[in-house]
Amino acid sequence: MYQKTLVIATEMQAEAMLFVRIVYILTTMVRAPLIAVCLLLLAFSSCIQYALGSSKVLEFTIYTDGTTHIFYQTDVDPQSPDFILGLYGNTTDNFVVQDQNGTLLSSKMNTNNVDVETLGASAIKVDYDTPDLVSKNGKTWTFHVNSPVGYSILLPVNTVIVGMSTTPSDLQVVNGQSLISFPSGSVDISYIFGVLGTSQTATLAIQHAQDFISTVNSEGISTPLASEKLAEANTAFNEGRYSDAEAFADDAKNLAIQEQQATLSIKQTGNNNTGPISTGNNNDIISILAVGGAIAAVIAMFIILKRSRITKEIPVPQIPQSNYIPPDKETIFRLKPKLRQEDKDIVVFISEKGGRVFESELRKKFLLPRTTTWRAVKRLEREGIVEIEKVDQQNLIKLRKVEEGQE
Numbered sequence: 388m389y390q391k392t393l394v395i396a397t398e399m400q401a402e403a404m405l406f407v408r409i410v411y412i413l414t415t416m417v418r419a420p421l422i423a424v425c426l427l428l429l430a431f432s433s434c435i436q437y438a439l440g441s442s443k444v445l446e447f448t449i450y451t452d453g454t455t456h457i458f459y460q461t462d463v464d465p466q467s468p469d470f471i472l473g474l475y476g477n478t479t480d481n482f483v484v485q486d487q488n489g490t491l492l493s494s495k496m497n498t499n500n501v502d503v504e505t506l507g508a509s510a511i512k513v514d515y516d517t518p519d520l521v522s523k524n525g526k527t528w529t530f531h532v533n534s535p536v537g538y539s540i541l542l543p544v545n546t547v548i549v550g551m552s553t554t555p556s557d558l559q560v561v562n563g564q565s566l567i568s569f570p571s572g573s574v575d576i577s578y579i580f581g582v583l584g585t586s587q588t589a590t591l592a593i594q595h596a597q598d599f600i601s602t603v604n605s606e607g608i609s610t611p612l613a614s615e616k617l618a619e620a621n622t623a624f625n626e627g628r629y630s631d632a633e634a635f636a637d638d639a640k641n642l643a644i645q646e647q648q649a650t651l652s653i654k655q656t657g658n659n660n661t662g663p664i665s666t667g668n669n670n671d672i673i674s675i676l677a678v679g680g681a682i683a684a685v686i687a688m689f690i691i692l693k694r695s696r697i698t699k700e701i702p703v704p705q706i707p708q709s710n711y712i713p714p715d716k717e718t719i720f721r722l723k724p725k726l727r728q729e730d731k732d733i734v735v736f737i738s739e740k741g742g743r744v745f746e747s748e749l750r751k752k753f754l755l756p757r758t759t760t761w762r763a764v765k766r767l768e769r770e771g772i773v774e775i776e777k778v779d780q781q782n783l784i785k786l787r788k789v790e791e792g793q794e
Contacts, residue, residue, distance in 0.1 A: 445538040447475075449530055450756035451580070453521040459513040463505050470503045475532060476517030481746070481757050483780060484513045491779050516757045526579050533573040540567045542578055547591055550577035556648075558641055589629040592636035593620050600643045608650045613643035706743050707778065713742020714788040719772055722789045729753075730767055737773070737786050746782040 444460040455476075463470045477498065484492045484501075486508035495502045503511060521530050527549065530540065537556075542548070542565040552575040557568040567576070600613050620635035716738040720731065736752055737744050750760045764784055767773040776783040 443536045445534060445536055448541045449543055451543045452756055452758055454516050454518050454756055454758040455520045456516050462510050463508055465507050465509045470505050471500055472503060473500050476519030478517055478519055480516045482515040484511055486511055527577050530576045535571050537570050546578040546580055547588055548578050558644055560637055586629050589624055589632040592633045596636040596640040599640050603643050603647045608647055610643045610646045613639045613646055616642055713786050719789050723770060730763060733763055737784060742786040744784055746784055
């Protein structure tokens with residue numbers, strides 16, 4: 388009897404264990420896909436949240452020789468080992484990428500993008516030059532870009548805008564240079580170089596302001612401040628004050644942009660309200676908004692310039708120690724008597740710095756655009772006067788000994 392009971396209990400225990408195992412397996416099979424889906428949704432939501440929260444700064448600075456300097460700053464995922472950045476233009480020079488602490492990062496160039504090894508960085512800052520964004524036809528230069536994020540463009544000194552394919556979100560004149568801001572998208576800006584304050588440039592500025600104001604007025608938007616400023620420009624022109632006329636015309640165009648934006652904002656606000664908007668005080672409202680917009684633009688420009696001075700400063704790496712002995716500059720001049728004066732100045736500066744300097748030091752000393760400096764260095768390299776080495780992704784320019792009889 389005891390043995391029979393033991394056998395029955397053993398069989399029941401085995402069946403119960405089998406039943407529990409089957410239920411556990413089925414439960415696990417049901418839960419596993421759910422857990423996987425939840426993890427996938429969590430990772431996807433994190434990516435979306437990071438992408439929406441990442442801040443981007445994109446600035447284009449155009450030099451007089453048509454070269455464009457690009458500064459780009461964005462947040463990156465610290466957990467990602469690299470970051471792929473799209474490039475503007477097929478040709479890039481003087482490419483430098485840093486993290487938020489100013490540490491130089493390694494990168495690998497491809498045709499249209501660059502793979503940056505972020506190494507746990509939370510933000511990167513990128514500087515490089517390209518000649519591919521500006522073309523020239525006769526006296527007219529044209530800048531073209533298409534960007535997925537908002538950006539600003541700083542034109543060279545002494546330029547006059549003769550065409551613009553897109554209405555900017557902001558337009559200012561800072562130290563004689565036009566600083567224009569655009570939302571994401573494509574833009575073509577045509578400009579010419581001219582002597583400021585002449586009858587020709589004043590006439591051109593007045594005509595552009597008049598055309599833009601007429602376009603805004605054709606949209607049913609009143610521009611009393613811009614029209615008044617344009618009248619001052621015409622008066623100054625008739626009195627022979629061409630510099631004042633040109634400045635007034637530029638101010639008139641800027642006021643027209645501000646009045647256009649203010650009116651569009653009022654219309655959008657009116658569409659969202661249930662009651663009608665009184666039209667009797669529109670001009671006063673526009674005037675207040677225009678003054679407020681001008682003050683806000685000045686504050687924003689101050690912040691931009693302050694940030695640019697802080698973020699764009701690229702540290703100069705240390706020159707590696709060696710037994711290098713610089714050649715005598717007088718010997719170089721004696722063996723190379725046909726050097727240009729600007730090339731001689733560069734040789735003198737390098738010699739005074741111990742025979743080796745970074746290219747960034749040359750730009751800082753002579754206040755030249757990057758491409759102009761690079762062309763001068765390449766001329767000296769072809770003459771056999773300097774050689775170029777890469778140190779921490781920067782160009783180290785070193786004087787070399789010129790042999791007797793070398794031409």
